[in-house]
Amino acid sequence: MKSLYPLKFKAQYLDKIWGGHKIKTHLGKDFGKLPNCGESWEISGVQDRVSVVENGFLAGNNLEELIEIYMGELVGDRVYEKFGVEFPLLIKFIDANDDLSIQVHPDDKLSKKRHQAFGKTEMWYVLQADPGAKLNLGFKEELTKEQYLEKFEAGQLMDILNFEEVKAGDILFMPAGRVHAIGRGVLVAEIQQTSDVTYRIYDFDRRDSDGNTRELHTELALDAIDFAVPDSYKTAYETKKNEPVEVVKCDYFTTNVLExxxxxxxxxxxxxxxxxxxxxxxxxxxxxxxGSVSFGKGETILVPAVLEQFFLNPKNGELKLLEVHV
Structure with a gap:
């Protein structure tokens, strides 16, 4: 059997009503004839959207097939023992040309009970933000479930939500249970657990072309929301030249920034x-x-666990990367 190598995957572009063109203009990715692009799925093990290899002799094979064949050599023995053939992370770029809905994700325990699925803890790295662009992260102050419901039913949800103005380089960590939303004018890289379980809390009363509003999950969300308020919603960090800086470490993934x-x-x-x-x-x-594999701005690459030693060689000046592992 031929040896594994660094893998690049075909991006999957999703047309979203709130999407824009920054995935093309800022990241240089061609999403073809789509009128706009809200998301570019870079590496995915989500059923019906499993990533397909685009480079080398494994081109055309999907990620699940590769894990079945290579197992721990690809993902690591401990990762394979825990997740089997399901790839544990989903990597995306998201372009919000309009506000996304206010939402929350359940944790593993609740998601397994209700949906037989993992929960969703995630993080955002802000790649670009228009002046004054904001994200919703949690609440302004700690609430009880009863206080939240009272405000929600009175149509005062926006009064209790916390909004943060953001700029390029900001990092936001969202453990499962934290209410959140990406605001218009923000382009992010998102790292998350492999899960598609989302409870929509509020969608600004928007209607589709047929005049219908989107479904809300008020009751489901109520038991999923964490009402605690952290000292800061943004991750404080300082980069260091030519060494990784850890910015997120949780049970599901670790992320470093590399300059x-x-x-x-x-x-x-x-x-x-x-x-x-x-x-x-x-x-x-x-x-x-x-050998070697080249990649540039807007591209994502997976290094198999069996490739224990390698070099990252910047070409034509400065290089900035996110480094992610389980």
Whole structure:
């Protein structure tokens, strides 16, 4: 059996009523004849949207098929033991040309009970934001379930929600249970658990072309919401040249920010996990024992767990990456 290598996947572009054109204009990705593009799914194990390899001899095979064949060599032994052939993360770019609905995701326990699925903890890295653009993250102050419901039923939900103005480079972590929404004018990279369970709380009373409003999940959401308020909704961090800076570490994934201007040697054998690189700026040559793979801004690459040592080599100046593993 031929050896594994760094894998690139075909992006899956989703037309959304709230989508725009920044995935093309800012990230250089061609979403074809779609009128707009709300999401680009970069790496996915979600059923009906499983990613397909686009480079090397494995081109045309989907991610689930590869995990069935290579198992721990691809995802890491401990990851395979926990998740089997289901890839545990979903990587996306999201372009909000209009406000997304206010929503919440259940945690693993509630999601398994109701949907036989994992919950959804996620994070956003802000790639670009128009002046004054905001995100909803949780509440202004801690509430009881009863206080929340009273405000909701009185049509005063927006009065109790917390909104944060954002700029490029901001990082927001959303554990399952935190109410959130992406506001208009924001482009983000999203890292999340593989789950499609979402409870829509409020959709600004919008109607589709047939005059219908979208379904709300008021009762389902009530038991999923975490009403606690953290000290800060934004993740504080400072980058360091040519070394990873950990910005998120949770039970489901760890994310580092990498800013490079010289070649960096990487050794991942202790992780027992695949590693994903999301290119935010610049161009990179990923060099490993049997060859190299290039990728640039707007591209995502998966390094199999079996490739324990490799180099990240910036091309033509500065390189900025997100590095993600389980």
């Amino acid at each position: 490079l201007n010289k070649k960096l040697e990487c050794d991942i054998h202790k992780l027992d996990s695949f590693v994903i690189y999301i290119c935010l700026e610049g161009n990179c040559e990923l060099e490993y024992a049997e």
